Amino acid sequence: MLRKAKIICTIGRIQDKLEEVMEQFITAGMDVARISMAHYDLNNDLDKNYLEKLIGTIRRVAKKSGKTVAIMGDIQGPKVRIKDFVGRLQGKNEIAVKCGEEFILTSKNQFTKNKSGASIRYEGNFKFFEDIKCNIKEKDMPIEFWFGDGRVILEALKENITSTHASCQVKVAGNLKKGKGISVKNSMISPQVYSLANYPKDQTDIKLLLQKDVDFFALSFVNNKEDVTNLQEYIRLQLKKLKLPRVQDRFPIISKIETEEGFINLDEIIEESYGIMVARGDLALQTKIETIPIYQKQIIDSCLTKGKPVITATQMLLSMMNFIEPRRSEATDVANAIFDGTDALMLSEETAAPDSKFRVDSIRMMAKIATKTEEEIGRLSQLEYTDKIDHRHEKALTALRMERDKIEKELRNRKIINQAYQNKIIELQRREDGENISYNSCKIAFESKFSAIVILTETGGTARIISRFKPNIPIIGGVYNAHIARILKLSYGVEPIIIKRDDSTYPFGELKQVIGQAKKLGILKRGERVILVAGYPRGAPGTVTFLNISKIEE
Numbered sequence: 001m002l003r004k005a006k007i008i009c010t011i012g013r014i015q016d017k018l019e020e021v022m023e024q025f026i027t028a029g030m031d032v033a034r035i036s037m038a039h040y041d042l043n044n045d046l047d048k049n050y051l052e053k054l055i056g057t058i059r060r061v062a063k064k065s066g067k068t069v070a071i072m073g074d075i076q077g078p079k080v081r082i083k084d085f086v087g088r089l090q091g092k093n094e095i096a097v098k099c100g101e102e103f104i105l106t107s108k109n110q111f112t113k114n115k116s117g118a119s120i121r122y123e124g125n126f127k128f129f130e131d132i133k134c135n136i137k138e139k140d141m142p143i144e145f146w147f148g149d150g151r152v153i154l155e156a157l158k159e160n161i162t163s164t165h166a167s168c169q170v171k172v173a174g175n176l177k178k179g180k181g182i183s184v185k186n187s188m189i190s191p192q193v194y195s196l197a198n199y200p201k202d203q204t205d206i207k208l209l210l211q212k213d214v215d216f217f218a219l220s221f222v223n224n225k226e227d228v229t230n231l232q233e234y235i236r237l238q239l240k241k242l243k244l245p246r247v248q249d250r251f252p253i254i255s256k257i258e259t260e261e262g263f264i265n266l267d268e269i270i271e272e273s274y275g276i277m278v279a280r281g282d283l284a285l286q287t288k289i290e291t292i293p294i295y296q297k298q299i300i301d302s303c304l305t306k307g308k309p310v311i312t313a314t315q316m317l318l319s320m321m322n323f324i325e326p327r328r329s330e331a332t333d334v335a336n337a338i339f340d341g342t343d344a345l346m347l348s349e350e351t352a353a354p355d356s357k358f359r360v361d362s363i364r365m366m367a368k369i370a371t372k373t374e375e376e377i378g379r380l381s382q383l384e385y386t387d388k389i390d391h392r393h394e395k396a397l398t399a400l401r402m403e404r405d406k407i408e409k410e411l412r413n414r415k416i417i418n419q420a421y422q423n424k425i426i427e428l429q430r431r432e433d434g435e436n437i438s439y440n441s442c443k444i445a446f447e448s449k450f451s452a453i454v455i456l457t458e459t460g461g462t463a464r465i466i467s468r469f470k471p472n473i474p475i476i477g478g479v480y481n482a483h484i485a486r487i488l489k490l491s492y493g494v495e496p497i498i499i500k501r502d503d504s505t506y507p508f509g510e511l512k513q514v515i516g517q518a519k520k521l522g523i524l525k526r527g528e529r530v531i532l533v534a535g536y537p538r539g540a541p542g543t544v545t546f547l548n549i550s551k552i553e554e
Contacts, residue, residue: 002474002523004493005370006031006344008072008311009363011054012039012352018054022061024360025351026069029367031489033058033069034218034346037205038076039179048208055212068496070216070486072254073209075202075231077194077220080128080182082147083121086111094177097170103154105145105182106165117165120182125198130163132187144171144185146285149315152176183285188259194219194227196234203234210238215252215486218277222255224265228272247483248459250274254311258282263295266302275309275490276302277346300340305395307468309490312337313346320350320362334366335373341470343492345370378472385446389469393439396468397432404428434465434535434544441531441547442469450549451528452476454514456507460488462533462544467491474523476530478514495523507534507546515552528552 009030014021025033035054040047055071062069085092086106090113097103097116104117107128111117122128132143136158143161145154145168152175154168161167196203206217219231235251252274257263263283270276278296287295296312303310316334317326334345350362380388404425411421441453453471456478457463463477475494479485485496499513511532518524529551536546 001371001375002495003029003367003371004374004470004474005338005342006490006492007363007366007370008032008034008313008344008346008490010034010036010346010348010352011058012354013050014054015354018057019061021359022057023065025363026061026065026067028360028363030069030363032072032216032344034072034074035214036074036076036352037202037209038074038079038081038181040205041201042204042208051208052212055214068482068485068489070489071212071214072216072218073205073214074218075205075220076123077199077202078122078124078126078189078192079220080120080122080189082176082178082180082182083119084178085118085176087113087115087117089116089118094175096175097152097154097173099170099173101170103168103170104165105154105168108164118176123199123201125192125195126189127163128189129161129166131189132166132184133158133161135188137186137188141186143187146183146185147176147180148174149281149285181282183282185285188286193224193230194222195230206235207238207242210235210242210244213483215483216254216274216490217251218254218256220256220279221258221262221282222269222273223259223261225268225272228253228255228269232272247481252487256282257295257299259286263287263299266299267306270302270306270308273308274487275311275343277311277313278342279313281314281348296337297340300337300342303343304341304392304468305399307396307465309343309464309467309492310341311344311346311490312342314348316345316347317350317362317366320358320365321353321356322358324358324361326362326365331365331369334369338370338373339377341468341492343467344490374472377470380472382447385472386443389439389442392468393435396435400428400432400435404432430545434462437533437544437547438462438465439469441533442466442471445471445473445531448529450531451552452518452524453531453533454478454511454518454550455532456510456514456534457484457488458535458538460484460491462535463488463494463496464491465544466533467494476514476518476523478510497521503538506538507532507536510534511550515550519552524552526552 007029009025011033040051042048089095104115106119142155142157153172155171156166156168239246254275254277255269255273256277256279258279278299280292284292300310317330319327351359407421407424452474454476455462466475477494477496478499479496480501485498488494488496497514497517502509532548532550534546
């Protein structure tokens with residue numbers, strides 16, 4: 001049985017046997033490799049050389065193994081981190097702090113030598129300590145600086161925070177490392193629209209990653225749609241400058257929901273994004289932790305309505321850094337995310353941290369839990385499955401019709417014929433037709449026990465529409481280039497197969513190509529019945545107009 005939920009693995013610094021480790025990751029079940037750019041300084045030749053080697057190794061090993069593996073570059077954005085230890089701790093990479101000790105955080109490199117502290121690094125058009133003082137939520141409550149989800153907590157009173165530093169006391173003791181992220185409790189950084197002009201590191205990172213043909217960019221701390229559109233415009237300009245080919249009109253951007261404002265503006269962010277990540281780590285620090293399960297379910301449901309891939313991330317199998325089996329609550333967490341409808345599950349420290357003892361085992365375990373959960377979903381009764389997808393179908397149709405009604409009303413008010421508006425209405429009608437055909441293909445597949453849904457898709461849009469209904473059989477997607485194949489590794493149940501375009505035999509000749517390759521891969525067998533889906537004639541991306549039923553012959 002093919003696993004449907006996709007697995008994202010964060011790749012850290014692998015000093016020895018890089019190729020061997022990547023082979024193990026891919027064999028264990030990695031679909032997408034995530035690279036966190038916060039841990040790379042591309043002005044440092046060692047960092048740049050390692051990153052280029054890492055990307056090249058992932059591509060080479062994937063090709064050698066016959067697997068499709070995507071690469072996600074996670075852009076740092078406005079994250080605040082420890083730059084260096086200063087004062088009497090100068091020169092150290094890791095230190096231990098004790099409860100009650102004084103510890104100073106500073107934005108300046110100059111520091112009193114007999115004090116203990118750390119300088120911080122961040123980019124963007126905000127002033128860290130000044131913003132914290134201006135945005136205190138509870139005036140009588142101290143500010144808390146959290147490291148590693150609260151493994152170390154520093155506490156500072158408002159009067160001990162200046163424009164350049166905060167004099168803190170250690171509230172929770174532990175170890176601190178250079179590069180560790182900092183989150184703030186009882187205050188916030190003033191929300192700013194993400195503009196690449198204020199983030200030189202992100203600019204450098206994006207240029208290199210585009211040259212290396214990464215498949216996704218993940219953007220941290222997305223607060224509104226402008227954050228996404230600004231990044232999209234910058235990528236568009238860079239692709240033009242670098243004279244790199246564009247497969248799609250919009251580059252696949254994954255928006256990480258990590259703030260209260262991001263959650264409030266979720267619908268507009270989803271609209272502008274390729275997909276969404278439920279980044280539970282920082283989201284739990286920026287909001288109340290008891291709201292996280294509710295936010296997670298609502299984000300997944302909104303993405304299902306819009307037909308956008310959604311990733312559930314952070315601490316899914318964290319205990320496997322030290323133990324061969326996860327905690328029982330973690331296994332349940334993975335399964336529940338799949339029951340809720342997530343497309344992908346992400347491993348962070350489990351696969352990235354150098355001291356993680358069971359990196360490969362955590363991937364295998366996640367794959368085992370996912371496969372078992374999907375078997376259970378496949379045992380739903382016809383009534384249960386229909387009820388589940390009816391809800392998604394109706395919500396999607398309602399959203400499309402509301403958008404169309406809004407445009408038609410605008411046209412009536414203007415009392416003129418506006419071609420752009422007319423084209424938008426036609427596009428929405430096509431999307432509604434595609435929604436209906438995709439829904440019915442999944443419903444028929446479940447009722448009549450078909451073996452697969454075989455589709456043709458130019459940009460992956462058709463595959464994503466069908467994927468949102470989470471059919472209990474594979475969605476085998478015929479695509480025309482490697483980039484589209486890789487980005488579909490983020491969509492639940494989709495198995496991409498690259499074929500040759502053949503307008504003279506479209507759609508049946510190309511569908512035959514897909515089936516032929518699927519047979520060679522062992523996904524389909526002679527005598528099985530499949531549902532065929534395509535846009536006919538070739539239409540706009542995501543347009544679905546053709547549905548047929550076929551039995552696989554020799």
